[in-house]
Amino acid sequence: MSTPSTTPALEIVGARLELGDGDARVHALDDVSLRVDPGEIVAVVGPSGSGKSSLLAVAGALAKPDSGIVRVHGTDVTALAKSAATRFRLTTIGFVFQSGNLIAALTATDQLRLAARLAGNRTADPAALLGSVGMAHRADHRPDQLSGGERQRVGIARALVNDPSLLLVDEPTAALDRASSHDVVRLLAARAHEAGVAVVMVTHDHDVLEHCDRVLEMTDGRLGERVLAA
Amino acid sequence: MFLGLRELRFARGRFTLMGVVIALVAVLVVLLSGLSAGLVNDGVSGLKAMRVMSFAFDKGTITDNAFTRSVVDDEQLATWSAAPGVRAAEPLGVSIVNGTTDAGRQVDLTLFGVEPDGFLSPAVSSGARSAGPGEIVVSQTAASAGLALGTKVTLDRSGVELTVVGFTAAQATFGHVDVAYLPIDTWRLIASGSAQAGAPTPQQIGALHYPYSSVIAVQAGDDATLDTARTDTAAGTMSMTRTEAFNASPGYQAETMTLTMIRAFLYAICALVVGAFFTVWTIQRTHEIAVLRAVGASTSYLLRDGLAQSLVLLLGFTVLGVAAGVGMGALMPDGMPFSLEPVPVALASIVTVVLGLGGAGVAILRVTRVEPVTALGGHR
Numbered sequence: 026m027s028t029p030s031t032t033p034a035l036e037i038v039g040a041r042l043e044l045g046d047g048d049a050r051v052h053a054l055d056d057v058s059l060r061v062d063p064g065e066i067v068a069v070v071g072p073s074g075s076g077k078s079s080l081l082a083v084a085g086a087l088a089k090p091d092s093g094i095v096r097v098h099g100t101d102v103t104a105l106a107k108s109a110a111t112r113f114r115l116t117t118i119g120f121v122f123q124s125g126n127l128i129a130a131l132t133a134t135d136q137l138r139l140a141a142r143l144a145g146n147r148t149a150d151p152a153a154l155l156g157s158v159g160m161a162h163r164a165d166h167r168p169d170q171l172s173g174g175e176r177q178r179v180g181i182a183r184a185l186v187n188d189p190s191l192l193l194v195d196e197p198t199a200a201l202d203r204a205s206s207h208d209v210v211r212l213l214a215a216r217a218h219e220a221g222v223a224v225v226m227v228t229h230d231h232d233v234l235e236h237c238d239r240v241l242e243m244t245d246g247r248l249g250e251r252v253l254a255a
Numbered sequence: 256m257f258l259g260l261r262e263l264r265f266a267r268g269r270f271t272l273m274g275v276v277i278a279l280v281a282v283l284v285v286l287l288s289g290l291s292a293g294l295v296n297d298g299v300s301g302l303k304a305m306r307v308m309s310f311a312f313d314k315g316t317i318t319d320n321a322f323t324r325s326v327v328d329d330e331q332l333a334t335w336s337a338a339p340g341v342r343a344a345e346p347l348g349v350s351i352v353n354g355t356t357d358a359g360r361q362v363d364l365t366l367f368g369v370e371p372d373g374f375l376s377p378a379v380s381s382g383a384r385s386a387g388p389g390e391i392v393v394s395q396t397a398a399s400a401g402l403a404l405g406t407k408v409t410l411d412r413s414g415v416e417l418t419v420v421g422f423t424a425a426q427a428t429f430g431h432v433d434v435a436y437l438p439i440d441t442w443r444l445i446a447s448g449s450a451q452a453g454a455p456t457p458q459q460i461g462a463l464h465y466p467y468s469s470v471i472a473v474q475a476g477d478d479a480t481l482d483t484a485r486t487d488t489a490a491g492t493m494s495m496t497r498t499e500a501f502n503a504s505p506g507y508q509a510e511t512m513t514l515t516m517i518r519a520f521l522y523a524i525c526a527l528v529v530g531a532f533f534t535v536w537t538i539q540r541t542h543e544i545a546v547l548r549a550v551g552a553s554t555s556y557l558l559r560d561g562l563a564q565s566l567v568l569l570l571g572f573t574v575l576g577v578a579a580g581v582g583m584g585a586l587m588p589d590g591m592p593f594s595l596e597p598v599p600v601a602l603a604s605i606v607t608v609v610l611g612l613g614g615a616g617v618a619i620l621r622v623t624r625v626e627p628v629t630a631l632g633g634h635r
Contacts, residue, residue, distance in 0.1 A: 078631045082631055085631075087549060087630075087631070088628050108553065111548070111627075120550055126543075126630065128543050128546070128547070130258070130265035131258070131265075135257075138257070139258060140550060140551075142257055143551055143552050143553075167265070
């Protein structure tokens with residue numbers, strides 16, 4: 026992974042997004058700009074309803090902003106049609122959801138194999154990837170046989186199987202105890218630094234911010250830089 | 256079908272329950288199919304065996320039970336025989352009678368009066384074709400009613416005595432009653448009411464003037480110049496093709512309509528139950544589907560995977576059900592009119608699968624309404 030440093034993995038310029046109707050109308054994103062470089066792990070904190078999920082949706086081509094530009098690895102994803110956006114997510118963006126969100130019917134290996142198959146990726150090596158997140162010994166277990174931390178590790182491995190440029194992580198430690206939380210975020214940071222993947226992680230968990238390169242705070246749809254309390 | 260197959264294995268309890276319902280529907284469909292075919296054979300196999308194009312009934316005959324109601328005379332027969340495009344036209348006399356064998360058993364018979372050497376005269380598997388007065392050839396199925404070669408049957412009321420001289424090669428029943436073929440002259444003697452008790456004699460037949468039969472059986476020539484409507488007008492008759500004429504047999508329409516309706520309901524139930532199952536199954540997985548779509552699974556992939564999964568389920572359990580149905584059919588008691596024919600059974604199985612797939616398809620279309628963005632924010 027030798028992405029030229031001139032191309033940011035994620036670049037959002039002046040994004041606005043309004044949600045809801047009438048009185049319930051809220052500025053989910055209010056003139057949000059953000060740049061994340063390859064190999065960088067950025068945490069986004071903020072209260073519930075501050076627009077953190079909208080930021081991930083827009084960055085992940087799951088929702089289009091009302092205005093503004095979103096570029097992922099140089100591609101303007103706001104210009105992509107729905108099917109093209111689906112295809113783009115598959116190959117360029119990895120998602121890690123809250124509590125892993127694995128498919129109940131699939132073993133850890135099959136979670137990765139399915140993601141690789143969807144992308145038509147024949148060179149993926151699920152076994153090696155599971156090994157790299159410390160899950161080789163649980164490769165043949167299904168989600169209901171895994172602990173919360175293990176599920177999250179498999180979720181991270183699944184997100185990485187198609188070598189994405191950008192990893193979008195939604196509350197990865199919400200269902201985890203303290204030790205597992207640190208393990209998971211440390212793993213994310215390590216993958217970001219080793220593989221040159223950009224990571225944007227939305228979290229409530231202030232404990233794990235120490236592993237991140239930058240911390241941003243979101244309030245009422247506005248994004249501001251926050252100094253890490255070291 | 257990477258995901259679909261693994262889901263079948265993972266949720267095998269739920270899928271097996273659904274599959275058992277599909278299999279039971281398939282069993283019922285097969286049994287009904289066998290019953291329909293059996294009843295149809297029981298009702299009209301006597302007509303099916305005839306190599307005729309159409310039957311001409313007397314004009315104005317009520318369609319229901321038309322074979323025994325209609326009366327045509329020799330003039331109408333002559334008009335048909337002479338019509339262009341007709342290769343041959345022969346009289347057919349139909350009446351349903353009760354009788355007693357010489358062993359004292361009650362028998363019901365449908366008398367088919369035919370020209371002894373005509374095209375309506377059936378092939379026999381044992382004995383001889385009936386030629387003389389009072390000789391009958393009966394359906395092979397009549398053996399179970401106690402008839403054998405040489406058995407004498409005395410008709411109720413008239414006391415006319417008929418002798419079994421042969422059995423047909425195939426089942427020949429009409430209105431669920433075994434057919435007895437006899438020369439048209441003998442039939443006319445019985446139908447005229449002038450027959451005396453005992454075996455009919457050539458003298459009685461020679462003295463009879465009774466130029467009537469029930470219907471005219473028509474064979475068309477190869478050049479097909481036959482104008483049925485014009486000949487009907489000229490002869491004062493109304494024609495039905497052989498297949499249409501099935502409806503003129505006793506009970507035929509009522510039976511087939513009832514069974515067809517039951518089968519239609521079964522198909523509908525299958526489609527609805529499978530649809531309901533896959534609706535619940537899809538709703539249960541809404542969050543998983545959102546995750547898959549967010550990760551990058553296309554709509555067509557999810558649809559294909561879901562349809563392939565339902566197809567595997569439907570095919571597997573329909574095959575099981577059909578096999579069970581065929582096995583049960585083999586155990587049916589003799590008295591039950593049951594006849595399994597490969598084509599209707601195959602058709603019924605295909606319809607079960609196709610309609611089940613339709614029901615599943617409507618349910619699986621739901622995946623297109625799952626928004627991938629709902630994968631974010633966890634379970635709320």
